[in-house]
Amino acid sequence: MLAEHLKLSQTTVSLVLNDSPSAKSIPQETRDRVTKAAERLNYRPNYFARSLRQSRSMSVGVLAPDLSEGYFTRVMSGVVEELTAAHYFYFTACHDWKRELIEKYPRMLVERAVDGFLLLNTPADHIDVPVPVVAISAHSAADNVTNIVLDHPLAVRQALTHLYELGHRRIAFMRGPRAIPDSEIRWESIQKTAREINLKIDPALVIRIDSAGWSMKTGYHPMTPEIGYKPMQALLKKTRDFTAIFCFNDIAAIGAIRALKDAGLAVPGDVSVVGFDDIESAAYTTPSLTTVRQPLTAMGKRGAQVLLERIANREKAYAAEIVMAPELVIRESTGPAPNGRRLR
Numbered sequence: 001m002l003a004e005h006l007k008l009s010q011t012t013v014s015l016v017l018n019d020s021p022s023a024k025s026i027p028q029e030t031r032d033r034v035t036k037a038a039e040r041l042n043y044r045p046n047y048f049a050r051s052l053r054q055s056r057s058m059s060v061g062v063l064a065p066d067l068s069e070g071y072f073t074r075v076m077s078g079v080v081e082e083l084t085a086a087h088y089f090y091f092t093a094c095h096d097w098k099r100e101l102i103e104k105y106p107r108m109l110v111e112r113a114v115d116g117f118l119l120l121n122t123p124a125d126h127i128d129v130p131v132p133v134v135a136i137s138a139h140s141a142a143d144n145v146t147n148i149v150l151d152h153p154l155a156v157r158q159a160l161t162h163l164y165e166l167g168h169r170r171i172a173f174m175r176g177p178r179a180i181p182d183s184e185i186r187w188e189s190i191q192k193t194a195r196e197i198n199l200k201i202d203p204a205l206v207i208r209i210d211s212a213g214w215s216m217k218t219g220y221h222p223m224t225p226e227i228g229y230k231p232m233q234a235l236l237k238k239t240r241d242f243t244a245i246f247c248f249n250d251i252a253a254i255g256a257i258r259a260l261k262d263a264g265l266a267v268p269g270d271v272s273v274v275g276f277d278d279i280e281s282a283a284y285t286t287p288s289l290t291t292v293r294q295p296l297t298a299m300g301k302r303g304a305q306v307l308l309e310r311i312a313n314r315e316k317a318y319a320a321e322i323v324m325a326p327e328l329v330i331r332e333s334t335g336p337a338p339n340g341r342r343l344r
Helices: 002-006 010-017 021-025 028-040 047-054 071-085 099-111 152-165 182-196 226-238 250-262 280-284 296-312
Strands: 059-064 089-094 117-120 133-136 145-150 171-175 206-208 244-246 272-277 290-293 321-324 327-329
Touching (some): 002 010, 059 099, 089 099, 145 152, 145 296, 152 244, 152 272, 152 327, 171 182, 171 250, 206 226, 250 280, 296 321
Parallel strands (some): 059 089, 059 117, 117 133, 171 206
Antiparallel strands (some): 290 327
C-alpha cells in the first residue's frame, strides 16, 4: 500500500491523489513525495473504494439519436473534454429516434448507477430518472432538466437578414424532421423574423426533411446528404421560382447543393444556399457553405460542466435554461439575387 510505503496516513495520501481542496494544508514537500511515489510505483487509486466514499459512480449516461458526422461529433468533443478532465467515465447510447429506446435506455443506465444524464438533441419529456439531467437542444420544460439551447431567434435573424440584403425575396425553406426538438423552435423563429423584415413565405416553397422518410414512427433515417437531396429534387420538379434556400442543417444543405447542380443550376449564381450548424466539412464543400454556426463544442462543454456541478451540489438551485449565441459564417454558397429574374 502506498501509505505504508511512504509512512504516511491513508487520509494524507488520498487527499493528495484525489486533488482534494484540503490537500492544500499538506506541506508541498509531502505532496511531491506522494505524487512521485505514485508515478514510480504506477499506483492507481481503487475506483470502487473512491466511488463508495463519494457516493458516486463517477460515470454519466449520454443519450443521442446517432453517432454520425456533424452535430454529434462537435458536441461530443466538448463533452468528452470536460468529463475527461473531471475523471468521469461515460456510457453513450443511441436511440435512433425510437420512442421505446428513449424510454428504455435511461432506466438501463440508472441500473448501472450513473450519476447523471446528458441528452444530445433528445427530447426529455418522457425521461423520468432520480439523477440530474442536462439536455442540449431539447427545449424541455420537464422538472430536473437544465436546457442548453441556441438563441434561435438571433440565428434566424442573421441568416434571413443576410439573404434579404442580397436582394432575395423568393426564399425556399427546408424544415427539420418533426422528431428533432429544434425543428419547431426554429420554424417559429423563421415565421416571426419574416414578418419583422416584411418577407413573404410562400407555402409552395416550404419543404421538410420528413419527406425523405425520417419520422418517429418509421424509425431512424441516416444523417447523410440524402436528407436534403431528395426534398430539393422534389421541390425542383414542382417549381424553380426561388433564388435562395435556408436549410435545416449543413448535411441537408450539402445534399441540396448537389440536387441543384444536378438540375443544371449554379450555386450561388442561380440559387443561394444557407446551412445551419457549421460542421467541419462545411468549409470544404464546393462551394464552401454559408451557415449559421452553432457553438456546438462550447455547448457540449457547458452541458458537461453544468451536469458535473449539479451532481456535486444536488441541493443547489439550478437554471432551467442556458442560452448560447450563434454566429453567421459567410462563405461561397450565397450571393446576390440573380437580377430579380425568376428561375422558371
